[in-house]
Amino acid sequence: MRADRWAQGIFQAAFGLFIAVWTVFLAVIAVGAWHFVVINGWITPLLSTHWSPLAGHYGMLAFILGSITVTALALILAAPWVLALAVAGGRILRGTMQQTFIQLLTVFVAVPSVIYGWWGLTIIVPLVRRLSGTSGFGPLSAGVVLALMIVPTFSIMALHAVRQVPSALVEGSLALGATDDQTLWHMVLPSAWPALAQAFLVAVGRALGETIAVQMVIGGQSRLTSLLKPSATLTSQLLTDLALMPPKTPGHDALDFMAIWLVLLMAVLVGLQYRMRRGLRG
Amino acid sequence: MISRRQFLIAVGAASMAALGGRFSAMAQRRQRYVSIMGATSCIPFVKAYLPQWEHDHPGMTVAVTGGGSYAGLRALGLGQADIAMADLAPPPGFLVVPVQRYPLGRLPIVLVAGPQVGIRGLSWNQARAVFAGDIVNWRELGGANLPVIAVSRPESSGARDVMQHRILGARPFSPHCIIQLSNGAVMRTVVETPGAIGYVEATAPLREITVLTLQGNVFDPTRWQQWPLYAEPALYLRAQAPKEVKDLAAFLQSRPGRRQFGFYAASEQGFVYAR
């Protein structure tokens, strides 16, 4: 009884701490963003691409579009591959092969993103350059690097989503004469869907929030004219200009405003997923 | 579920904790701890001599953080750092407190390109045209038929500041420049990208790469006085800094053997401060 109350206390404290820390965290960003909005308004920065913070121009349209483009590109490239990996690791590989595969993926999750950045700089950018005849720096390279970067995390989560589909459902499907492929498409993937969607969102978050790996291959210009020309994302620009606008400088508030936008983009996605799930159930 | 009261308590506690941190920072009176912050190009040099100073001043601890020249100067102004390392001069009005400047010497900046461009050097005007985006193919300068890909550093970089003032003047950098955050990333990009040109602080080893001559000047570390393009990194401290802090700055300024870190000391022959 008493131990029970202790445990309850710990769980509530953990939750309370979570709320407290993230409230403060959001509040700090929100205050900065609010200062920014008071001075610059919130529409102009969103509709302009003129970014020159030392001169007081804070047009971030190109960065917002850049973030969306690069993230979408990364997920379009990664998702089919990840799905195939998840099916391979969750339903085809068995025994030690399966274990080794999962362990490998787990290890790769720890590879720091700056390594992916260097690696993008030495392999992906030259490849894109050779194929396109441009400099190779731009959203396309960033998308590819991000795709590769999120594959381990995304795959592990997707793999577990596929694996947690009860074998009773799989056998139930097979027992009705469904082939392995039919069982996969009509039973395993639909049953794994909510967990897959969750994995997808984590991958989106990882891609959207990545800074250094993107910065090293995207070229760092505040434009978005082509997938093959230097541009920037909210995060890569945040990283680039953090040194220019340290906390307590006027421009720093702009960075807070950009950070809020990242949180908002993510919130929209989470909301969409929630709607979709309710739609499926209802 | 957590109740609304628990939620309010949690939020309150967190704000208290944040405020508490403030006060404890203010309460720290007697200086046993010196913090240095700023340009990353200065860090290797500063770090190399710190142990010696700490050894001579028992009980003192020194912390070194990067973050860039602006962040260092800003932290100095706010009292969050005791010494700022900066390889650019603070823009007018950036610092509101009176500061003292301890110049560290010269940090040469060189133009680098891959060997494929077929050019061994540039004039001032050519360099400006290249980085401003007027020249788009090396052929225009008598080099290979390769598109020019200019690599630059972000606005917070001291090297870019020098490039802006000494080479570009009133012209902005081309909007087609590729921006990299560090010397290393610029070097790698230039090595990997045919037709690329960039500029780096000469602290990095210049391998696999062509160092271009500038207006006929050849970069030679033994004849560094002749090289015309350089940053002037310096330590900045508040004018009324404690004795220990001033002592540390003077100590660092007087160290010989900075060359291995790319610095050419003020005391060496032929050196005249520009400012």
Add this chain to the structure above:
Amino acid sequence: MVEKRLTKREGVSTILDIRVQELEVWYGPAKALENVSLHLEQGAVLALIGPSGCGKSTFLRVLNRMIDQVPTVRVKGSVHIGAFNVLDDDIDVTALRRTVGMVFQQPNPFPMTIFDNVAYGPRLAGVRSATKLRQIVEDSLKKSALWDEVRGKLRRSAMTLSGGQQQRLCMARALAVHPHVLLLDEPTASLDPVSTAKIEELIVQFKGRYTMVIVTHNLQQAARVSDLVAFFEQGHLVEMGPTHDIFTAPQERRTEEFLTGRFE
């Protein structure tokens, strides 16, 4: 093409017999079944009884090749169900499984509507027409005595049904692909007495229409529903015979001990 085969089978009311000869099954190095031979007439109901771990489920899962799901398994001997050479590597497992339906110990409704559960098999077999599907679903639910309870609620999630209803839904689902053989692995083990009685009623009704093999730990149930009983012990088929004979005059001492509860 698949649809054609299905339609053709519907017209012909063949019921299939089961012939097993010298069946051996290993899970890795462990032998689970040894030298099992038996013959089950078409339309008969065979109850498999025996202590836990004696190989009843293993035997059942060989009959529709569900055993293939175990990667380390090795199967020897011969099994024929009607014209199907079950252990043949080149056999059409899909066709076999449509002919030999299976109901599991735990009701395993799919997380979809009641209608979609029953329509799952026919749809995958290529039935497209909505009218046809509705007909199949209604027929199957009627056969499994669930129709009266779920009519008008077919668009509800199958998860909202009670355990007993779920198990009858699983029966309906199996019936929807028009099998000739039904394998039931402890179909009432997780059900209350009323639901159990309903399932038993169905099995009795199905006699003669389907050849059935049912695994059960409930000896009264075996006595009530089966024509034949097979007693397994440690991978061996100890004895098989008409239900009445086995329960009143078993030939083997081990069978008698098991039936009288003197089994350790």
